[in-house]
Amino acid sequence: SYICEKMVSDSSSSFYDSDEGLQRNALIQSKTCKYMVYKLLGQGSFGRVVECVKLDTFERVAVKAAKREYNKFAWKEAAAVKELSVLDRDRCNLVKYYEVFEYKHRTFISMEMLDISLHDFVTKRSRGPLALCDIRVILKQMFVALTALKSRGMMHADIKPDNIMLVNQSQQPYKVKLIDFGFATSPAKIPPGTIIQALSYRAPEVMLGIPVTESADMWTLGCVAAFLYLGHHLFFNRCEYQMMQGFVHMLGQPSKRMLQEGRYSTKYFWMRKGIIERTWVLKTPAQYSASTGTVIKQSTTITDKYACIDDLAKHHPQPNTESEVEDTAAFLSLLKWMLCVDPVKRITPVEGLGHRFITMKHLPEDPANGRCIQFSGPSSASNFPFC
Numbered sequence: 235s236y237i238c239e240k241m242v243s244d245s246s247s248s249f250y251d252s253d254e255g256l257q258r259n260a261l262i263q264s265k266t267c268k269y270m271v272y273k274l275l276g277q278g279s280f281g282r283v284v285e286c287v288k289l290d291t292f293e294r295v296a297v298k299a300a301k302r303e304y305n306k307f308a309w310k311e312a313a314a315v316k317e318l319s320v321l322d323r324d325r326c327n328l329v330k331y332y333e334v335f336e337y338k339h340r341t342f343i344s345m346e347m348l349d350i351s352l353h354d355f356v357t358k359r360s361r362g363p364l365a366l367c368d369i370r371v372i373l374k375q376m377f378v379a380l381t382a383l384k385s386r387g388m389m390h391a392d393i394k395p396d397n398i399m400l401v402n403q404s405q406q407p408y409k410v411k412l413i414d415f416g417f418a419t420s421p422a423k424i425p426p427g428t429i430i431q432a433l434s435y436r437a438p439e440v441m442l443g444i445p446v447t448e449s450a451d452m453w454t455l456g457c458v459a460a461f462l463y464l465g466h467h468l469f470f471n472r473c474e475y476q477m478m479q480g481f482v483h484m485l486g487q488p489s490k491r492m493l494q495e496g497r498y499s500t501k502y503f504w505m506r507k508g509i510i511e512r513t514w515v516l517k518t519p520a521q522y523s524a525s526t527g528t529v530i531k532q533s534t535t536i537t538d539k540y541a542c543i544d545d546l547a548k549h550h551p552q553p554n555t556e557s558e559v560e561d562t563a564a565f566l567s568l569l570k571w572m573l574c575v576d577p578v579k580r581i582t583p584v585e586g587l588g589h590r591f592i593t594m595k596h597l598p599e600d601p602a603n604g605r606c607i608q609f610s611g612p613s614s615a616s617n618f619p620f621c
Contacts, residue, residue, distance in 0.1 A: 256271055256274075256282060256284055256299055257271070258271055258272070258273065259271060262286065262297065262299075262337055262342060263337055264333055264335035264337065264342070264344070265335065266333070267288055267289075267290060267333070267344075268288070268289045268290070269286035269287065269288055269289070269295070269297055269344070270286060270287050270289055271284050271285075271286055271297075272284070272285045272286060272287055272294075273285050275296060279304075280300055280301060280304045280307055280308075280416065281298060281299050281300040281301045281304060281308075282298075282299050283296055283297070283298050283299070284296070284297050284299060285297075285347065286344075294347045295332065295344050295345065295346065295347050296344075296345050296346065296347050296348070297342055297343065297344050297345075298342065298343040298345070299340060299341075299342055300340065300341045300342070300343075301340075302339060302340055305336075305340065305341040307416055308334070308341035308342075308343060308416075309334070309341060310416065311343065311414075311415050311416040311418070312334040312343065314388065314415040314416075314418035314419065315331045315334070315343075315415055317386055317388060318382075318383070318386055318388065318415070318418075319331075320386075321382050321385075321386070323411075325378075326378060326379055326382035327375040327376065327378055327379040327382075327410060327411050327412060328379055328382065328411060328412050329345050329346060329348065329399070329411045329412065329413040330345060330346040331343065331344070331345045332344040332345060332346070345413075348399040348400065348401055348402075348411060348413070349399060349400040349401060349402050349403050350399065350400050350403065351395060351396050351397070351398065351399050351400075352372070352395040352396075352398045352399070352400070352410070352458065352461075352462065353394070353395035353396045354396075355400060355403070356395065356461065356462065356465055359465075361465040361466060362465050363462065363463055363464055363465040363549075363550050363551070364462045364463070364465075366463075366558075366561050366562065366565055368407075368408050368462075369459060369462045369463060369565065370565075370591060370592060370594075371408040372398070372408055372410050372462065373455070373459055373568075373586070373591075373592065374587065374592050375409070375410050375411075376393075376398065376410070376412065376455055376458075377583045377584075377586040377587045377592070378583075378587070379411075379412045380448070380451055380452065380455065380583035381583040381584055381587070383418070383448070383451070384448050384582075384583060387420050387422075388418055388419065388420060388448075389418065389419065389420075389421050389446075389447075389448045389450065389451050390412065390415065390417070390418050390451050390454075391417040391418060391419060391424075391430045391431060391450070391451070392414060392416070392417040392418075392430070392431060392432065392454075393412070393431075393435065393451055393454035393455055393458065394432050394434075394435045394454060394457075394458065395458055395461055395462075396414075397412065397413050397414045398410050398411070398412055398413070398458065399411055399413050417430060421445075421446050421447050421448060421450075424445075424446055426443060426444070426445045426497065427443040427497045427498070428446075430446070430450070431450065431454060433471065433472065433474070433477065434457070434467050434468075434469050434470050434471060434477075435453075435454040435457045435458075435469075436454075436477065437449075437450040437453035437454065437577065438453070438478075438481050438488055438492070438575050438577075439492065439496075439577045441474060441477065441478060441498065441502075442488060442492060442493070442495075442496030442497070442498055442499050442502075443496045443497030443498040443499070444492060444495050444496050444497075444577075446577075447577060449577035449578075449580045449582075450577065452572055452580050452581060452582070452583065452586075453572065453573065453577070453580065455572060456569060456572030456573040457469065457573070459565075459568075459569055459572060460546065460569060460573070463546065463550055463565070463569075464546060464549050464550065468546075469481075471533075473528070473530060473531070474501075474502075475502060475517075475519065475522045475526075475528070475530055476530070476533075478502045478516070479516065481575060482516050483538075483541070484540065484541070484542055484543065485542075485543070485573060485574075485575050486575060487514070487516065487575075488575050488576070489575075489576055490514065492575075492576060493514045499514070501522075501525070501526065502516060502517060502522065503515060503516055503517060504517055504521065519532070543566055543569055543570050543573065544566055546566065546569075547562055547566065550562075557597055557598060560596045560597065561591070561596070561597060564589075564590050564591035564596050565591050567589070567590075567591065568581070568586065568589045568591040568592070571585075571586075571589070572586070
């Protein structure tokens, strides 16, 4: 075929994985299908994702190839995918999985081919922030996705810009899907104190060692929303202490209840004795270093520039009209609820779908609002069979 001939002849983007046999034009075979490797899409600690062509239909698909030592994680993802198989992947904004199989002692997962991750999309824009209309479209779809996961008693546990992908930006602008369910599970199966989520997207309750719920996914989605609004990660740190310091600085200290419940609270806070009661106080960098042996390297972050969520508007192009001012206020209101330190008070996906930033009740029905008005996605979780 023309596709196969082009793949064989075009060596400009060839790659080779000497240990795993994932060289360009290599064949991967399941019980029902043969795949020919075309190019590398991405790689991480658990393995690689390659673009392949199904030789029976010539359909382009993405195939995740787990490293042999991480085969069990691939099957864990497969178990999560099976749990979610009853959902409509298109309506719920979740990536479609086709099959999981073993070939030459390695586990492969075949899934639909998507366009580009939000992380790479923003990076290619020279880290320029997205317009609020576009952020709204993305958040609405992700609220639907989280509602779907919650309906199955599941949480994703690794939401970040890398794991939300544009489906086809040229033909379906800002249509997105949630990908990578390698850590997806029931919150009840996560032992208290287990560390999950990427550090810059880690929820306060996870850092404190409090039992987690699906609400931790809403926190990470809030961090994604801030990333899209700023063009940069909100809490970009390589140090747990600086993460907690940023929470306290911008969002306020965790409640007494949370600190009393947290297994790791004393890692970041100490108890100051008072005349009537004791109070929790955030450790200084010196105190944290002394108690943990970790050296704090001070660095400037976005949270050093702003005292609260409202201050983030200073980092975004200024609104020019009254409607844009109202829309900015609505977005920041939603962001505050998504990034509420207390997971019990944090907004839920269904509540998110009803927030005025998503429903646009604060905006006039004016064609000048563009995609804000034209977007035809669901406005309420009640439209879906899983609720």
